[in-house]
Amino acid sequence: MKISTDVYFESYEKHKNSPLITLIGFYKGHYHYFLISTVTYVIKHSPTWVLPVVTANIINYITGTYTDVFHLVLLNAGVLALLYLINLPMNYLHVHFRSKAIRNVEAGLRSTLVHKIQQLSIPYQKDMQSGRLQSKIIRDVEAVETLSSQLFVSLLNIIINISVAMVVTILRSKIVFVFFVLMVPLAALLVITFKKPIKKHNQKFRKEMEQASAQVMEMVELVPVTRAHALEEEEIRKMDHRVGEIAKEGYELDMIQANFGAVSWVCFQIFQVICLVFTAYLAIRKDIPTGDVVLYQSYFTTIVGQVSSLLNLLPTISKGLESVNSIGEVLLSDDIEEETDKEYMEDLKGGYCFKDLGYTYPKSGSAVLEEVNLEIKPRETVAFVGESGAGKTTMINLILGFCMPTAGSLTIDGKDTRDLNLRSYRRFLAVVPQETVLFGGSIRENILYGTNGVSEERLEQVIDEAGLRSVINKLPDGLDTLVGERGDKLSGGQKQRISIARALIRDPKVIILDEATSALDAISEREVSVAIENLTKERTTFMVAHRLQTIQTADKIVVMKEGKIREIGSFEELIQKKGYFYQMYLENAEA
Numbered sequence: 109m110k111i112s113t114d115v116y117f118e119s120y121e122k123h124k125n126s127p128l129i130t131l132i133g134f135y136k137g138h139y140h141y142f143l144i145s146t147v148t149y150v151i152k153h154s155p156t157w158v159l160p161v162v163t164a165n166i167i168n169y170i171t172g173t174y175t176d177v178f179h180l181v182l183l184n185a186g187v188l189a190l191l192y193l194i195n196l197p198m199n200y201l202h203v204h205f206r207s208k209a210i211r212n213v214e215a216g217l218r219s220t221l222v223h224k225i226q227q228l229s230i231p232y233q234k235d236m237q238s239g240r241l242q243s244k245i246i247r248d249v250e251a252v253e254t255l256s257s258q259l260f261v262s263l264l265n266i267i268i269n270i271s272v273a274m275v276v277t278i279l280r281s282k283i284v285f286v287f288f289v290l291m292v293p294l295a296a297l298l299v300i301t302f303k304k305p306i307k308k309h310n311q312k313f314r315k316e317m318e319q320a321s322a323q324v325m326e327m328v329e330l331v332p333v334t335r336a337h338a339l340e341e342e343e344i345r346k347m348d349h350r351v352g353e354i355a356k357e358g359y360e361l362d363m364i365q366a367n368f369g370a371v372s373w374v375c376f377q378i379f380q381v382i383c384l385v386f387t388a389y390l391a392i393r394k395d396i397p398t399g400d401v402v403l404y405q406s407y408f409t410t411i412v413g414q415v416s417s418l419l420n421l422l423p424t425i426s427k428g429l430e431s432v433n434s435i436g437e438v439l440l441s442d443d444i445e446e447e448t449d450k451e452y453m454e455d456l457k458g459g460y461c462f463k464d465l466g467y468t469y470p471k472s473g474s475a476v477l478e479e480v481n482l483e484i485k486p487r488e489t490v491a492f493v494g495e496s497g498a499g500k501t502t503m504i505n506l507i508l509g510f511c512m513p514t515a516g517s518l519t520i521d522g523k524d525t526r527d528l529n530l531r532s533y534r535r536f537l538a539v540v541p542q543e544t545v546l547f548g549g550s551i552r553e554n555i556l557y558g559t560n561g562v563s564e565e566r567l568e569q570v571i572d573e574a575g576l577r578s579v580i581n582k583l584p585d586g587l588d589t590l591v592g593e594r595g596d597k598l599s600g601g602q603k604q605r606i607s608i609a610r611a612l613i614r615d616p617k618v619i620i621l622d623e624a625t626s627a628l629d630a631i632s633e634r635e636v637s638v639a640i641e642n643l644t645k646e647r648t649t650f651m652v653a654h655r656l657q658t659i660q661t662a663d664k665i666v667v668m669k670e671g672k673i674r675e676i677g678s679f680e681e682l683i684q685k686k687g688y689f690y691q692m693y694l695e696n697a698e699a
Contacts, residue, residue, distance in 0.1 A: 116220040120439050127432035131255065134213050141209035142260055145202050150268060152198035155191040157272045160406035162188050167399030206261055214253040220439065221245050227444040229511070243321040244438055248314075248431035255428020258421050266414045266421075273407040281396050284404050287386055288411060291379055309361040310427045314434060316354045323350055365423050376412040383408040445509070450529040456536035456617040457521050458486040458648030460507065466515030467502055476502045477671045480516070484664070489649040491659035493692065494668035500652045503668070504622060507650055509533060538611030540643070542623040544603040551580065552587040555609045562613060573642040574609035576602075608639045619644050621651045656689075656696045665689065 119133030135142070162184040169177045225241060278285040327334075327343055334343050387404045390396045396404075465480040477499045484490050492500040505511050506518055509530040518525045520533065546554050555570070556562055571577055571587075579602050583589040591597055591606075598606070611619065621640065637658065653659045660679045667675040667682070667689045674688045682689035 116217060117439060120436050124436060124440055127429040127436075130436070131252065131259070131429075131432055134217065134252075135209060135256075135260075138209040138212060141205040142264075145205040145209075145261075146264060146268075148198045148202040148205070149265060152195045152202055153265070153268070155188060155195065156269075156410075157276070158188055158191055160403045160410075161276065163406070164397070164399040164403035167402060168397045171398050206257075210253060210256045210260070213256065214249060217249045217252060217435065218245055221249070221435065224439055224441075224444075228438070228441060229445060240318045240322050241438070242325070243318045244435055247317065247321075248434045251428050251431035252435065254424060255431070258424050258428070262417065262421060266418050269414045270411055273410050277404065277407055280400060280403070281390075283390065283395065284387060287383070288408065291411070294375065294379075305364050309357065309364060310423070310430050313354075313357045313361050314427070314430050316350075316357050318434075320350050320354055323347065361423075368419065368422070373416065376416055380405075380408060380412055445530055447529050447531055451523060451527050452529045453521075453523075453532040453536070456533065458484075458488075458618050459521050460484040460648070461519045461522075462516070463519070464516035465506070465513045465518055467506065467511065468514045475514075475671055477506075478515075480673055482666060482673060482676070484648065486648055487646055488663040489644060489651065489661070490664045490666060491651040491653050491662040492666050492668060493653055493656060493659065493689065497670075498668040499671045500668055501622075502671075503666075504620060504650060504652060507618075507620065508537065508539070536617040537620065538614050538616035538618075538643075539620045539622065540604070540607050540611055540640075544600075544607040546591050546598075546603060546606065548590065548592060550585075550588045550590055551576075551583075551606060554591060554606055555587075555613055557610060559613055567613070570609050570612045573612055573639065574605050575639040576605050576609055579605065605639055608643050612643055617647060619647050619649045621649065621653075623652050623654055656693050667692070 115136050116134060119130050119136070123129040123133060165184050166181050168174075169180050174180060221241075221244060274285065274288065277288055323346070327347060330343075334340055384401075384405055387396065387401045391398050391401050460483070462480045462482040465477060466475055467477040468475045480499075480503075492503055494500055502511070506513065506525075509525055509528070512526055520528065547557075552567075555567070567587075571580060580586050580589075589597075591603075621644075651659060651662065659665060662679065664676055665679060665682055666673055667687075669688060675682055675685065677685065677689075683693065
């Protein structure tokens with residue numbers, strides 16, 4: 109199903125300060141479904157409104173001076189029976205059109221969030237945390253769907269029920285109508301009294317849940333590290349604290365909602381007693397027929413019940429509107445990779461030039477990179493080395509286009525990265541990270557991820573070049589062996605060779621190796637190194653290396669310290685110079 113995301117962005121941009129109007133805007137193109145649903149609801153629900161009238165009529169016929177009373181009773185009963193019979197088809201149509209609109213918007217919202225996340229900058233996503241983003245896609249969209257059901261179904265039904273009761277009442281007795289109207293301000297007063305605290309606690313509870321979601325994901329990912337360092341109690345303590353905070357906020361929210369419900373129920377029961385006494389007094393005075401006491405009591409019960417339902421909807425509405433705002437935090441973010449009107453790269457030779465480049469992370473006052481000047485020719489292999497925090501990863505992020513220079517420039521084949529369509533540029537890149545990211549499919553699916561039309565011959569060639577042949581031959585299902593969640597059925601060396609095969613199958617022009625062998629044992633490192641040599645042949649290659657012995661064949665070694673380039677040269681040149689690199693090499697060898 110093709111889902112358009114424009115309507116959701118448009119609604120947020122036009123009405124970002126009004127979550128309710130924003131929500132209504134989501135349903136652009138679906139309003140006719142709600143119109144049909146409303147009409148069918150009125151028809152299906154009409155027996156509820158007609159029954160008090162029929163009951164009052166029958167009592168009035170029996171107690172009055174009417175002739176042919178039984179005929180009148182049958183006529184009223186026949187009308188009511190007919191309305192009951194058409195309830196079934198009308199109920200089907202009501203639910204069909206209502207659900208079609210709400211479910212389409214629910215899917216559209218999730219799709220829009222996915223689209224936006226794919227556009228957001230990498231720094232933004234790291235700041236936001238994956239758990240919080242997941243919470244917005246699942247929990248917040250679910251809350252918006254619930255809000256939609258309450259607003260467009262329950263709230264609409266409440267309005268219709270109250271309107272019908274009021275119209276029938278004013279047609280039969282203006283005095284009783286005035287009495288009913290006087291009850292509304294009291295109900296409104298209850299709503300105003302509880303609205304602010306419920307909204308406040310819903311907001312706090314939502315934020316606690318988002319933080320907990322992010323913390324749970326982090327905890328699950330770190331279980332092996334936690335277990336290895338005997339830190340289980342520390343993790344349990346942190347999670348217990350977070351769970352306790354959620355329970356505390358949830359308790360306060362529950363108590364406010366419970367008090368709200370109890371107070372409103374008691375008030376409305378008292379209103380009903382007053383209504384019964386008032387209408388009975390009018391009947392005694394002969395201002396209204398005796399049977400109309402039942403009519404007005406039924407309608408007043410309807411109004412009270414509907415107003416009570418409206419008040420009970422308040423927490424759900426408040427929670428849903430908060431979720432509308434929560435989703436807006438992502439959809440309205442302008443921290444995105446803007447590709448419109450950028451130059452499309454038809455080909456990539458692989459020449460890079462850093463000129464007086466500097467970079468400072470957003471919301472940070474200190475520069476991560478300063479005055480970086482570096483030129484890389486096509487098909488050169490460049491290794492970045494330095495201690496943690498020296499700026500190596502930031503250099504790689506700049507090359508990938510994950511972030512833009514805040515000073516100076518980076519040009520690729522003579523074109524400034526700020527002017528490039530980065531998506532077209534990244535088609536020519538392949539990345540082999542330190543920790544291979546595999547999804548829970550087969551080895552074949554993981555290698556071919558993101559490619560189309562790859563022949564079986566080409567796939568077999570890549571398997572050989574990546575050193576995967578011996579691995580696949582040992583597996584029961586060969587290429588179709590499932591790797592498990594995150595590839596947990598394979599060793600580190602096997603996963604890394606799959607990552608290299610994934611890179612090779614794309615036939616990239618530029619390779620980025622981010623400490624690709626640092627997490628492997630010596631034997632696996634030797635096996636993977638052969639595959640890396642096949643991968644980097646005749647390609648511009650960038651390497652981040654911890655083990656300095658693995659970069660001896662690099663054309664250029666860039667030594668970084670505190671965000672600046674301290675030395676550049678080949679392995680032999682830097683050893684002979686006996687500067688920063690030489691000292692690092694000696695320390696690395698001793699380690």
